[in-house]
Amino acid sequence: MRFHIPTRIFFGSGMISRLKEIVEEDFKDASLFLVTDKGIREAGIADKVLSHFPGIPVFDEVEQNPKHTTINRAGEIVRKIKPDLVIGLGGGSSLDAAKALALLATNPGKIEDYEGKGKYKLPPLPVLAIPTTCGTASEVTWVSVITHTERMFKMSIKGPHMFPAVALVDPDLLITLPAPLVASTGLDALTHVVEAYTVKPATFLTDIFARESLKLIFESLERAYGNIKGDKEAREKIMLGSTIAGPAFCNSDVGAVHCVAEAVGSLFDTPHGVANSIFLPF
Known part of the structure; x- marks a missing residue:
């Protein structure tokens, strides 16, 4: 490992x-x-x-x-x-x-x-x-x-x-980040941890980061989208969730959603977070 x-x-x-x-x-x-x-x-x-x-x-x-x-x-x-x-x-x-x-x-x-x-x-x-x-x-x-x-x-x-x-x-x-970008980048972070947790290279250590990141994102993304400027706790949680998703997926991997999103992004210049949010199964 x-x-x-x-x-x-x-x-x-x-x-x-x-x-x-x-x-x-x-x-x-x-x-x-x-x-x-x-x-x-x-x-x-x-x-x-x-x-x-x-x-x-x-x-x-x-x-x-x-x-x-x-x-x-x-x-x-x-x-x-x-x-x-x-x-x-x-x-x-x-x-x-x-x-x-x-x-x-x-x-x-x-x-x-x-x-x-x-x-x-x-x-x-x-x-x-x-x-x-x-x-x-x-x-x-x-x-x-x-x-x-x-x-x-x-x-x-x-x-x-x-x-x-x-x-x-x-x-x-993040205070001046427009709500649509809060949503799309937050869903990019969500995709990172869902894939890091479910792909075959996942390990005990990457799962620890993925689970904690997922918890932070679920607790904060909707609130951050609604009031990124006024909700300090949500702002901190979504940012921390995004950051600690990194050690999860770069030591595990991403999966099919990212592969499709990158292909679409290269063909149509679609924002990466938007593409991920479309292809991540609900």
């Missing part, structure tokens, strides 16, 4: 206020590179990072279901900047993009060259992942999913060095 989760997790409401302290603790004097999307910048969430580190370079062109062409273009930028630490801020797309760019920063070629398991020659740069949705758990997993638009296929780039070094998980970053 194998169970591996090397990411250091800092969890709690208001945790973003400790960002500078956390970076200086593990990455003192590191040069930084922020990866996010335009929606996060427009919502003012990126300012919560930039206020700690004014003037750091930012790539904010990550799209839903990040495209291989976007990652390869950003890869050229990150190679010129040569940062020591990549900060990913956003939903699963931004976090997956950050992990992919950390890989390209230390390895030659294009992101499609690294499709599969452990194809990189040098370990990626460390990543500090800050999720702003309650679904993907990319902040604690070893996979980056990038869409190859010419093949219309979602590539999995993964390896033991792809885990973020640090996950800063602050439920208060």
Whole structure:
């Protein structure tokens, strides 16, 4: 039985206020590179990072279901900047993009060259992942999913060095998340744990995480959908449920729902959480 989760997790409401302290603790004097999307910048969430580190370079062109062409273009930028630490801020797309760019920063070629398991020659740069949705758990997993638009296929780039070094998980970053995204990302988290618990690679340890995550999600998702801003307890529970789903499914696996959802997402650019919620049996 194998169970591996090397990411250091800092969890709690208001945790973003400790960002500078956390970076200086593990990455003192590191040069930084922020990866996010335009929606996060427009919502003012990126300012919560930039206020700690004014003037750091930012790539904010990550799209839903990040495209291989976007990652390869950003890869050229990150190679010129040569940062020591990549900060990913956003939903699963931004976090997956950050992990992919950390890989390209230390390895030659294009992101499609690294499709599969452990194809990189040098370990990626460390990543500090800050999720702003309650679904993907990319902040604690070893996979980056990038869409190859010419093949219309979602590539999995993964390896033991792809885990973020640090996950800063602050439920208060969900306060401005629109209700439809609370629903779709929360159902993505639900799909993670249902599949982690029911697939053949599940173990005693992954079941512990899956059961606790499932309990948290069931207790909080409907409440969070109805009042994400005002219901602090629901906000914290759905965020924690999403995060601890990561160790469950990345040490077990996902199943048929994710396979179908990724195929549909690559063909029609369907949001991942929406696709999962459609195909998860009720």
